Amino acid sequence: MDTITGIKTIIAVVETGSFTAAGDRLGLSKALVSKYVGIVEQDLGVRLFNRSTRRISITEAGQSYYASVVPVIESYSEMLDNLSGQGAVANGKLRVSAPVSFGESNLAPLLPELMRRYPNLSIELVLSDKTIDLLEEGVDLAIRIGSVSDSNLIARQITSYPLILCASNDYIERFGTPTSVMELEKHATVIDSNFKIGRHWPIVSPDGEALTANVSSRIAVNNPRAVKEVVLAGGGVGLIPEIVVQDDIAAGKLVQVMSNYQTFEFGLFAIYPHRKFVAQKVKTFVEFLFEKFS
Structure with a gap:
């Protein structure tokens, strides 16, 4: 396990609240997530999470570690984009949440066009009428119709209906x-x-x-x-x-x-986490929404 993998594992556990959910986000088994967390804790010499048979909770040291490494990972991701020449090209997997009716009728038919434009981009569309926690669910961007009240999120209004x-x-x-x-x-x-x-x-x-x-x-x-x-x-x-x-x-x-x-009227919003570095795939998708719906 390299340092970056360890940091990403800790971030995923904090944001999803469990080893199982973190594994789902990262494509790792629960056992491997637990192993990676243990290695990071051993290297640091501190306990980042308190564990019981039913739940985990983050320690004060874990909170401090999380707050410190999130900007590091964002800067690292931005650096990779720039060095690979992909800073202006969407690539990787984008996980998008949308309301069921809007996703089925209005968004899904447009995805093939998006795939043709960006051959290095892949989309996972998650349809739900429930308001989800983006970080906990590992969602890069959510589309919401109505109003947005969470100040921890960036809300871009695409249009109104x-x-x-x-x-x-x-x-x-x-x-x-x-x-x-x-x-x-x-x-x-x-x-x-x-x-x-x-x-x-x-x-x-x-x-x-x-x-x-x-x-x-x-x-x-x-x-x-x-x-x-x-x-x-x-x-x-x-x-x-x-x-x-x-x-x-x-x-x-x-x-x-x-x-x-x-x-x-209801507003159509693109919602994503309030962070300094916004991945190019998210920016590209928001621009695509403006093009098609504004």
């Missing part, structure tokens, strides 16, 4: 088209339970008045694509991000209702 009211042709034929908030409240609606607004939809009238539609619903799901499918099947009026339904509206499968009213 309005939410629109829409329904299927079948539903409109049976129940008519709502043209005001009062009428909307009488219609069946489909709720996206990811939204904190619940059944209280904020709507701005054509003359700029802020209103709230207190809608009724018997169906709630926690995925915007699933909301769209329910709406397509005639389940009611949905409040759905435009990017999710734009193709269906263009194809005439869905109809936007109350188009002279506005709702609210």
Whole structure:
């Protein structure tokens, strides 16, 4: 084991919280991670982690070591980029997390183009609607739709997406088209339970008045694509991000209702750890997102 491998192993254990997770990130077995940690501790003459049968915890010496070596590894990685002539070319494996609907419908179809542009880059796309810990999960970059509150992360807003009211042709034929908030409240609606607004939809009238539609619903799901499918099947009026339904509206499968009213917007963000050195593969991917979505 060389010094750099030992340092990377300690960093992975600290950031993931376990030998098993660190091994998954590094492509090593749990036993080998434990061995490398032991070698580093022996060389330093200090214990970096307290171990029990169920968990590990970092010691004060471990915290000090981690804070000292992270800048070293960042500088080392930057130096390798520069010396290898790869400073301006994305290479290596990039692990990206994205929401399920956005990842499936909007991001995945673009990856072959990215691979053609950068033959030395590989992508692992991890789809989840849960907010993950980037360091713990070993994720280089996450795409989030909504808001970002973690000050330890860099958040680059790529674009914003309005939410629109829409329904299927079948539903409109049976129940008519709502043209005001009062009428909307009488219609069946489909709720996206990811939204904190619940059944209280904020709507701005054509003359700029802020209103709230207190809608009724018997169906709630926690995925915007699933909301769209329910709406397509005639389940009611949905409040759905435009990017999710734009193709269906263009194809005439869905109809936007109350188009002279506005709702609210969600930001599309690229999130990555707040560190001095940002790998070229991350920079390249963010630039690609701006090109395709901004």
